[in-house]
Structures are given as structure tokens and as C-alpha cells.
Amino acid sequence: MVGASPGGGTDILARMLAEKFAPDFKQSVVVENRPGASNTIAAELTARAAPDGTTLLLATNTGQAIAPHLLKLKFDPLKDLVPVGLVAVMPNVLVVPATAPYRNVKELLAAMVEKPGSFKYASSGIGSTQHIAGEAFTLITNTKAIxxxxxGSSQAHVDVISGEVSMMFDSTSSAMSQIRAGKFRPLAVTAEKRSQELPDVPTLAEQGVRGADVTTWYGMYVTAGTPKPVVDRLVAELNKVLKLPDVQARIRGLGGDVGALSVEQFAEMNRQEYERFGKLVKDANIKPEGQ
Known part of the structure; x- marks a missing residue:
């Protein structure tokens, strides 16, 4: 189960894992995209599935740590889904259309100040890491953007490329193909350090904007109540796949780092992220659209 549209970062990783899982499980592994509601539609379907280990969710911190503070969910992501493992961590990157006149954050901010309220930023949904990064950026820089x-990210890309939308704080896993194709111009990485795949792109902090660091992590979950031996087998399979050289190369090529936590450490990380983003949503007064 994938809570985003085809072509985005979550979808790319899910299809890579499905291809690797199939031979070991001796059956086909189908990726089902259920985009919408900040990735929580797919999460709820997984939470309500039979607890037999045949329905897996590839989730991000959007659905697991942010959306629960913005949407009224009919399930508890911390109780109704069991962690299988951390797959990857990707920095987010501030991108603008390749045709845009600004070459760095300073020039972008100058334009935003000159024409307040005329800028738009895209995201893969309310409560997504792209949304949170955008809100943090405008809050810290005292600027406005709609x-x-x-x-999903892939749908947003069309309007960013055309210039219909001014910018996007996308994950590198989604944005790298457009950056390499010369359709996006990356202005800044919203992480503590530069991305290995974008060594010439400075961080926001390097350009004077501190406190807007947001990364996207991807983790695998299974329905709560799944027998422990089944969960253990899934954990072992995921760990095996993540050690494959071609899988590690693919994740690095998307600008990310391969998950390197135990399942217990990942569960604790999820809990901490849930609390951290809950505070951020409250402090920044971020609300669902229309409220």
C-alpha cells in the first residue's frame, strides 16, 4: 500500500522493494496506490486489513507523524500499525522552475518581499513534509506564500515545471529526476548537511535561513495483531533487501541514506517524530485547508 500517486518518492521505493520481495516470498508483490488525505487512506486500509502479513504499508512521516495532528483519523497510526523497519531518509530540497529568474534563496526572498502573497508553493498534500517545510520557511523568513x-509529488511537478506554482519543498527521492532533466532548479537543501547527490546546492542554513530543516523518512509497516513470527520474517526480509548493493545505490541515487536502525529504534524514532511534529504544528498554527 502506497499513500501517494505513481511516480513519487514513496512509489519509487515501494516498487523497488516489491521487485526484491517477490522472489523470496515466491509470489507476486503488487503495489497499490491510494493517494489522498496526507497518505492516510493507504495507512487506514493497512490498519484495517487482515493481520496476516500480506498487506504492507510503505509510509512516510507525513502520514505517521504529521497528519494525525491535522486530520481526524479513524485509526491510531502508533497503535494500529506495527513497524517493520526504516527504509530510507531523504532530505527535502527547495526547487523552482528552471525558467525562474532567481538563482538562490536570497533572490527568491527578495522577490517574495517585493510581491507579497503572489507566490504559491506546492506539496503532496496537507500535512506533508513539503507542506510543513513551506510553512516553516515562510514563518521564519516572515514572508507569505499560498x-x-x-x-502526490508527481502531480505537483507538472505545475511547478510550467510555472503555475512558484516553488516546492520536495523530497529528493521525488525531485531528483526533474533536477537531472533540467526542469527543476534546486535552490537549497532543507537539511543539516548538503546532499551527496547535490553537492553544489547549499543548505537553507548556509543561506541564512535557520530552523526550517525538514527531511522525509520512509518506513515499512504491517497491520497490528500480525503474529510475531510473521513480523519477524518481514523484518528479516527488509533488512536483507536493504543490504543489497543495487538497492543501496538506488537509494543514494535518490539523494538519501539507507535506513540503519533496528526495528525497536525505528519505533522509538516514529514516536519522537510524532511528538516533535505535533509541537511544530501547534506552534506554527498550521491547520487543514478551510479552517
Whole structure:
């Protein structure tokens, strides 16, 4: 189960894992995209599935740590889903259309100050890491930009490339293909350090904007109540796949780091992220659209 549309970062990783899982499980592994509601539609379907280990969720911190503070969910992501493992951590990157006139954050901010309220930023949905990064950026820089949510990054890319939307704080896993194709111009990495795949792109902090660091992590979950031997087998399989050289190379090529936590450490990380983003949503007064 994938809570985003085809072509985005979550979808790319899910299809890579499905291809690797199939031979070991001796059956096909189908990726089902259920975009919308900040990735929580797919999460709820997984939470309500039979607890037999045949329904897996590839989730991000959008659905697991942010959306629960913005949406009224019919399930508890911390109780109704069991962690299998951390797959990857990707920095987010501030991108603008390749045709945009600004070459760095300073020039972008100058334009935003000159024309307040005329800028739009895209995200893969309300409560996504792209949304949170955009809100943090405008809050810290005392600028204004209109949030335009989509059902997935790939849908948002069309309007960013055309210039219909001014910018996006996308994950590198989604944005790298457009950056390499010369359709996006990356202005800054929203992480503590530069991305190995984008060594010439400075961080926001390097350009004077501190406190807007947001990364996207991807983790695998299974329905709560799944027998422990089944969960253990899934954990072992995921760990095996993540050690494959071609899988590690693919994740690095997307600008990320391969998950290197035990399942217990990942569960604790999820809990801490849930609390951290809950505070951020409250402090920044971020609300669902229309409220």
C-alpha cells in the first residue's frame, strides 16, 4: 500500500522493494496506490486489513507523524500499525522552475518581499513534509506564500515545471529526476548537511535561513495483531533487501541514506517524530485547508 500517486518518492521505493520481495516470498508483490488525505487512506486500509502479513504499508512521516495532528483519523497510526523497519531518509530540497529568474534563496526572498502573497508553493498534500517545510520557511523568513496541495509529488511537478506554482519543498527521492532533466532548479537543501547527490546546492542554513530543516523518512509497516513470527520474517526480509548493493545505490541515487536502525529504534524514532511534529504544528498554527 502506497499513500501517494505513481511516480513519487514513496512509489519509487515501494516498487523497488516489491521487485526484491517477490522472489523470496515466491509470489507476486503488487503495489497499490491510494493517494489522498496526507497518505492516510493507504495507512487506514493497512490498519484495517487482515493481520496476516500480506498487506504492507510503505509510509512516510507525513502520514505517521504529521497528519494525525491535522486530520481526524479513524485509526491510531502508533497503535494500529506495527513497524517493520526504516527504509530510507531523504532530505527535502527547495526547487523552482528552471525558467525562474532567481538563482538562490536570497533572490527568491527578495522577490517574495517585493510581491507579497503572489507566490504559491506546492506539496503532496496537507500535512506533508513539503507542506510543513513551506510553512516553516515562510514563518521564519516572515514572508507569505499560498499553499497548493496535490495528491502526490508527481502531480505537483507538472505545475511547478510550467510555472503555475512558484516553488516546492520536495523530497529528493521525488525531485531528483526533474533536477537531472533540467526542469527543476534546486535552490537549497532543507537539511543539516548538503546532499551527496547535490553537492553544489547549499543548505537553507548556509543561506541564512535557520530552523526550517525538514527531511522525509520512509518506513515499512504491517497491520497490528500480525503474529510475531510473521513480523519477524518481514523484518528479516527488509533488512536483507536493504543490504543489497543495487538497492543501496538506488537509494543514494535518490539523494538519501539507507535506513540503519533496528526495528525497536525505528519505533522509538516514529514516536519522537510524532511528538516533535505535533509541537511544530501547534506552534506554527498550521491547520487543514478551510479552517
Amino acid at each position: 499553499h497548493i496541495p496535490y495528491k
